[in-house]
Amino acid sequence: MRLICMIFSFALAATAQLVPFDPEYVIPKNNPNTTPADLKNGQQLFMGQCARCHGPKGEGGRGAVLAQPRLRHAPDDEALFHVIQDGIKGTEMPAGYAVDTLETWQIAAYVRSLGRVPPETVPGDAKRGQELYRSKGHCNQCHIISGQGGSIGPELTEIASRRSAAHLRAAVLDPESTLPEGFLEVRLVTKDGGRITGVRLNEDTFTIQVLDLNGGLHSFVKEDLKELQRDTGKSPMPSFRGTLSAAEVDDLVAYLYSLRGNQ
Amino acid sequence: MRSTICLLAAVLPLAAQVSYDRLRQADSEPANWLTYSGNYSAQRYSGLNQITAANVQHLRPVWVYQMQTTERIETSPVVADGIMYVSEPGGSVTALDTVTGRPLWKYARTIAKGARGCCGEVNRGVAILNDMVYVGTFDSHLVALDIKSGIVRWDSEVADPKLGYSITAAPLALKDKIVIGIAGGEYGVRGLIDAYDAKTGQRAWRFWTVPAAGEPGSETWAGDSAKTGAAPTWVTGAYDPEQNIVYWGTGNPGPDWNGDARVGDNLYSDCLVALDGDTGKLKWHFQFTPHDTHDWDSTEIPVLADAVVRGEKHKAVLFGNRNAFYYVLDRTSGKFLAGRAFAKQSWAKGLDDSGRPIMLPNSTPTTEGAKIYPDLSGGTNWFSPSYSPRTNLFYVPARDVGGVYLKGNAEYKQGAQFNGGGQSPIVGENPTGAIRALTPDTGELKWEFKLYSDAGAGILSTAGNLVFAGTNEGDFFALDAAAGRSLWHFQTGATINANPVSYQSGGKQQVAIASGNSIFVFALED
Numbered sequence: 001m002r003l004i005c006m007i008f009s010f011a012l013a014a015t016a017q018l019v020p021f022d023p024e025y026v027i028p029k030n031n032p033n034t035t036p037a038d039l040k041n042g043q044q045l046f047m048g049q050c051a052r053c054h055g056p057k058g059e060g061g062r063g064a065v066l067a068q069p070r071l072r073h074a075p076d077d078e079a080l081f082h083v084i085q086d087g088i089k090g091t092e093m094p095a096g097y098a099v100d101t102l103e104t105w106q107i108a109a110y111v112r113s114l115g116r117v118p119p120e121t122v123p124g125d126a127k128r129g130q131e132l133y134r135s136k137g138h139c140n141q142c143h144i145i146s147g148q149g150g151s152i153g154p155e156l157t158e159i160a161s162r163r164s165a166a167h168l169r170a171a172v173l174d175p176e177s178t179l180p181e182g183f184l185e186v187r188l189v190t191k192d193g194g195r196i197t198g199v200r201l202n203e204d205t206f207t208i209q210v211l212d213l214n215g216g217l218h219s220f221v222k223e224d225l226k227e228l229q230r231d232t233g234k235s236p237m238p239s240f241r242g243t244l245s246a247a248e249v250d251d252l253v254a255y256l257y258s259l260r261g262n263q
Numbered sequence: 264m265r266s267t268i269c270l271l272a273a274v275l276p277l278a279a280q281v282s283y284d285r286l287r288q289a290d291s292e293p294a295n296w297l298t299y300s301g302n303y304s305a306q307r308y309s310g311l312n313q314i315t316a317a318n319v320q321h322l323r324p325v326w327v328y329q330m331q332t333t334e335r336i337e338t339s340p341v342v343a344d345g346i347m348y349v350s351e352p353g354g355s356v357t358a359l360d361t362v363t364g365r366p367l368w369k370y371a372r373t374i375a376k377g378a379r380g381c382c383g384e385v386n387r388g389v390a391i392l393n394d395m396v397y398v399g400t401f402d403s404h405l406v407a408l409d410i411k412s413g414i415v416r417w418d419s420e421v422a423d424p425k426l427g428y429s430i431t432a433a434p435l436a437l438k439d440k441i442v443i444g445i446a447g448g449e450y451g452v453r454g455l456i457d458a459y460d461a462k463t464g465q466r467a468w469r470f471w472t473v474p475a476a477g478e479p480g481s482e483t484w485a486g487d488s489a490k491t492g493a494a495p496t497w498v499t500g501a502y503d504p505e506q507n508i509v510y511w512g513t514g515n516p517g518p519d520w521n522g523d524a525r526v527g528d529n530l531y532s533d534c535l536v537a538l539d540g541d542t543g544k545l546k547w548h549f550q551f552t553p554h555d556t557h558d559w560d561s562t563e564i565p566v567l568a569d570a571v572v573r574g575e576k577h578k579a580v581l582f583g584n585r586n587a588f589y590y591v592l593d594r595t596s597g598k599f600l601a602g603r604a605f606a607k608q609s610w611a612k613g614l615d616d617s618g619r620p621i622m623l624p625n626s627t628p629t630t631e632g633a634k635i636y637p638d639l640s641g642g643t644n645w646f647s648p649s650y651s652p653r654t655n656l657f658y659v660p661a662r663d664v665g666g667v668y669l670k671g672n673a674e675y676k677q678g679a680q681f682n683g684g685g686q687s688p689i690v691g692e693n694p695t696g697a698i699r700a701l702t703p704d705t706g707e708l709k710w711e712f713k714l715y716s717d718a719g720a721g722i723l724s725t726a727g728n729l730v731f732a733g734t735n736e737g738d739f740f741a742l743d744a745a746a747g748r749s750l751w752h753f754q755t756g757a758t759i760n761a762n763p764v765s766y767q768s769g770g771k772q773q774v775a776i777a778s779g780n781s782i783f784v785f786a787l788e789d
Contacts, residue, residue, distance in 0.1 A: 052690075094688075100680070181691070204736030205715040206752045223749075 025101055031077040031112070033105035042110030045103055049096060050111075058114035060164035062180065063093065067114040072161060080108045092181055122165045122254050124247070129255025132248055137240070139252075145259065152199075152215050153237065158261035165257045172249055172256075175237040185234045186210060188220065189227035199236065280410075281343050281391045283438055287504050293726070294767035296342040299388045299433040300647060301764065304567035305501035307649040309765035312726040313772035314787060319729060319741045319751045321787050325773065326364030328357070328782040336777040339388045339433065339647070339721070339762040347766075347775070349782060350386040350433070354400030356408060361768035364784065368413035370398075370406075378402040379678065380429040381449040387499070387645070387762075388433030390441060392461050397441050399430030405443050405459055417464035421445060425678050427452050433499045435509070437540055440467050442509055444496025448560060451491030451517040451681035456500075456509075456536070458543055468543030472496060472513045472531045480530035488525035491675045493517030494532035498562040498645045501580070503594060507540040510567070510580055510594065514560030518673035519639075520628045521556065521683025528553040533561040535582060537597060547597030551584045552620065556627045557610070557668060558639040558686075559585040566650045566657065570704045572600040581650060581703050583659040586610070587642030589706035590618060603706040605699055606642030607663035610635055628668035628684050638666030639686040640717075647721035647762045649730065650703065654744045657703040658730055660718030661711075664694040698722065698732050700747060710747035721762030723774070731774055733759030739776050739783065755783055 047056060053063030060066070073088055074080035084104045087095040096104065133139045142153035159168070171178040184200040188210065198212035208228065210218045213236055222228060240249060281297060289295070289302040293310030300307050314322060330336065334352035341348045346367065347359040354372040359365065374384065378401050390397040395416055396408040402424040407416040421443060422428035427450020435442040440458040447454075454472035459465065473492035474480040481489055493516055500511030516525055516532035533552040536545060551561045561584055570579035570591050580594040587608035591601040599618030604611075610626035626635055640662060648659040666686040673683030688694075696717035700709040720733035729750070730742045737759060740752035757779025765774045768786075775784045 049687075182693075203715055204738050204754075205713075205734050206738055206740070206749070207754075 027078050027081055029076065029078055031081075031105050031108050033102060034109045038106045038109050039113060041103070042106035042108070045099065045107050046110045049099070050107065053092070055164055058111065059120055059166075060162065061167050062163075062178075064162045065160070065164060066111050067120075068161070069115045071111075071115070074111075077108060077112075080111060081105065084108060120165050120257075122250070122257050124250030124252070124254030126251070126254040126258045128248075129251035129253065132244065132252050133255055136244065136248070137252060142237075150215065152211065152213065156256065156259055158259060160257045160259045161261060165253055168256045169249065169253045172244075172252060173239055173241045175235040175239060176233055179233065179235060183235070185231040185236055187227070187229040187231060188225055190220070191224055191226055193226075197236070280394055282393060283436075286392065286436060295344065296340065296764045296766040298341065298390065299339055299435065299499045300501070300564060303437070303502040303504060304650075305499075305564050305647075306566055306568065306652070307564075307647045307721065307723050307762065308651050309723060309725045311765055311767060311772045312728075314725065314729060314774065315727040316729065316743050316750055318787055319727075322741070322751055322753070322774070322785045323788045324753070324783055325786045326784050328359055328364050328366075328784075330780045332780055334384050335760055336780055337385045337387045337431075337645075337760050338777050338782075340764050340775055340782065341389055341391055342764065342766040343391055345768060347782075348389045348391060348396050350389050350398050352384040352386055352401075354386050354398050354402075354404070354406065354430070356389055356396060356398050356413060358396075358413060359782075361766070361773060361784070368411075370408050370413040370415070372398075372400050372406070374400065375402040375424060378424040378429060379427060379450070380431065380446055381680070385431050387431060390434040390436040392436035392441070395461065397434045397436060397461075399432060399434055399443050401429050401431070403428040403430050403445065405430070405434065405441065405457075405464070407441075407461070407464060419459060419464040419466070421457055422447075422452070422455065426450065427678050432497050435499050435502060436461065437502050437504070437509070440540070442500070442511075444498070444500070444511060446495050446497035448493040448495040448497075448514040448517060448558075449519060449680050449682055450493075450678065451675050452493055452495065453490070454492070454494035454496055454513060454532075456496050456511050456538065456543070470536065470538055470543045470545065472534075472536070474530065483527040483530045485524065485526035491517050491681060492525065492529060492532065494529075494534075495560070496562065497560075498564065501565045501567050502540065503567055503578075506595065508546060508594070509538045509540050510565040511536055511538065512560070512562040512565060514562045515555055515558045518681045518683030519556070519558040520668060520685065521670050521673045522554055522627075524673070525554070529555070533559060533586075535561060535565055535580065535592065535597075537594070549590075549592055549597045549599065549618065551582070551588070551590065551618075552586045556670075557586070557635065559641055561585065562645060563643060564647045566648060567594060568650050568652070568703060570600065572704055579703075581648075581657050583643045583648050583657070583701075585637075585641030585644055586620070587637045588614060588620070589657070589659070589701055591704065591706070592618075601705050604642075605659055605701060605706060605708070606661040607636045607665070608642060609665070628670035628686075630670050632667040632669050632687070634665060634667050634689060636665040637662060638664045638688070639668075640664065643718065646719065646760070649722040649724040651724035651730075651744055653726055653728065654700075654724070655703060656700045656709055656724075656744065658722045658724055658744075659699050659701060660696070660720060660722055660732060661699045662694065662696045662717040664696070664717050665689050665692065698730065698742065698747070700730075700744075712742050712747045712749065720759040720776075723763035723765060725765055727772075731763045731765075731776070733761070733763070733776055733778065735759070737778060739763075739778065739785075753783075753785070755779065755781075757781075
């Protein structure tokens with residue numbers, strides 16, 4: 001079976017060190033620290049703690065695109081304050097490290113300023129890319145968009161709200177350079193000699209749960225396995241370098257970068 | 264009427280009367296689990312042997328008690344005469360019938376506004392003495408409850424919660440006193456260990472873990488940095504009745520990650536202190552991490568046992584420290600006897616003859632971030648180790664995790680966090696850990712059982728030659744205590760951040776552990 005898995009997001013929750021602020025602090029509805037000096041300090045903090053995933057201008061990467069007027073998890077300043085302080089549970093977004101109340105607001109001010117940056121323009125024709133997605137790419141065999149497609153790869157319905165165009169291009173051409181944290185391809189041999197290659201869904205000290213490349217779900221007690229091979233840094237998704245022309249890659253990326261859900 | 268009373272007596276277990284003598288001789292009645300760590304020696308060892316390697320695969324849950332909370336549960340139950348006393352977040356307490364799991368009474372604590380703490384409203388357990396149950400509260404009170412009804416007998420404020428004091432530790436009952444420690448190491452509080460009259464709640468003594476100006480130890484703090492020196496005391500200690508010594512660990516100096524203003528060793532932070540049980544006077548101290556800038560609280564459990572070091576038998580205290588080193592100290596004198604690393608560390612070349620760490624360069628926080636092992640949560644942490652006199656092994660839940668330590672500004676504001684930096688994970692590194700069995704005399708590794716992720720729960724060893732422990736992924740499991748072989752595991756469905764206990768109910772050995780918001784209780788199936 002041909003596998004066209006784009007960007008796996010079976011990441012385990014990232015460890016976060018929570019640094020609570022003064023519990024008596026009443027969070028105002030609007031950011032009280034938005035002077036140019038606040039913005040400058042916010043930018044510095046952002047570069048140190050946020051830019052690695054979100055990009056220095058909030059253009060996204062492994063983290064969500066922040067250079068947009070509306071942030072899904074932070075529709076207002078109060079919500080943004082909480083996201084920076086606490087992270088977002090169930091995602092790769094951790095809490096800010098040792099940022100106090102003022103610093104949180106300064107980061108928030110910088111993040112809001114990014115929303116005024118015009119969206120990235122990408123070459124390529126999104127409409128042609130949509131066609132390639134289904135035809136030559138066979139992407140729909142493994143990915144769901146708006147309820148349609150296979151479920152081996154991650155859903156792409158809102159992928160452009162979480163990934164930059166550059167990141168999506170890298171995922172198409174070199175999938176193994178864009179693996180999310182916690183992603184792991186595994187190869188198993190069962191006691192009766194059965195062989196399974198797949199993606200780890202979950203694991204603990206005694207068991208492992210796997211989605212095989214045919215879409216089958218498995219759960220094993222490790223003691224019952226003859227072999228458990230961890231292919232760290234590997235992805236079952238093939239590169240489209242050579243399969244698609246440069247113009248087709250542009251088109252496919254343009255399509256993927258148009259997927260922003262219902263916002 | 265009479266028949267009703269008889270019926271009640273037959274159905275409900277009798278409420279306990281747990282004298283000091285019973286606490287002192289807790290090892291002689293393994294059917295109960297009378298103190299936080301099971302006995303005064305804090306060995307977390309059960310003398311019960313119904314559950315063994317031969318039958319542990321038949322261990323099944325017999326009941327589950329669910330707390331109505333979303334806070335993390337770190338409680339370690341106390342069990343006396345068929346009744347389990349469980350603390351809940353904030354300092355609430357529930358008494359449960361160990362046969363059915365049904366509550367007998369509940370004390371619901373309302374936390375005063377303004378209480379604060381670094382790490383949630385956790386509570387690790389209660390103490391019992393005679394006809395009372397004692398619990399510390401998140402708003403820094405010590406409360407005595409009637410053991411039969413849960414009604415408050417007295418309620419004493421230990422410290423002002425608005426300054427950042429809180430209580431998360433289980434109290435320790437000894438003789439006629441209740442000893443308690445405080446949390447608040449991230450708020451620049453002045454650390455203390457208190458003892459209260461068990462009957463009246465009047466304070467009997469106080470030991471300040473940071474000396475006042477002019478007192479011995481004050482010379483180890485530059486300027487007036489001692490005023491915000493912290494050294495909290497948030498995990499229950501041990502007690503040696505023969506010597507009448509209380510052993511209690513102390514936490515990090517404040518601010519955590521920036522030591523610039525507090526040049527010096529910063530006594531008595533990151534120490535084990537030995538206090539006279541009657542007066543609270545300091546008999547000796549041993550500092551594990553002088554001038555700590557990593558938040559390596561030494562609030563782990565001091566385990567009292569005999570150790571033979573270089574051919575000489577000592578009454579010892581065994582200590583697996585958050586700084587990733589294992590220590591053997593003479594518990595009469597505090598003298599360092601032996602020590603070595605038990606978890607991955609990159610900050611010290613080793614320990615010198617006095618037990619002082621030999622620091623390596625580049626092992627303190629920087630403004631750019633310094634990669635150091637272990638991370639701020641340490642080579643181990645508050646969750647209990649165990650010592651089995653049967654195997655003569657010390658079992659420690661170990662973490663092999665590094666961190667990037669950041670140094671930041673530290674400005675003290677009363678009641679606010681006072682950290683001076685922080686720590687982030689090492690990108691791309693998955694936290695790992697193990698259950699490690701060490702030779703108590705030297706710390707030499709005897710065996711290890713690797714965990715999928717870092718250790719976050721305590722260990723119980725038993726006379727059935729078993730070791731019980733839990734994982735972040737929710738597995739509660741049993742190992743062969745002599746060799747570390749996996750024998751049984753049960754998926755509880757939520758992270759385990761608690762210590763197991765064992766006792767007997769209705770003639771059957773039970774093992775209990777908190778997981779998620781619940782207490783799971785296991786016994787052999789009939």
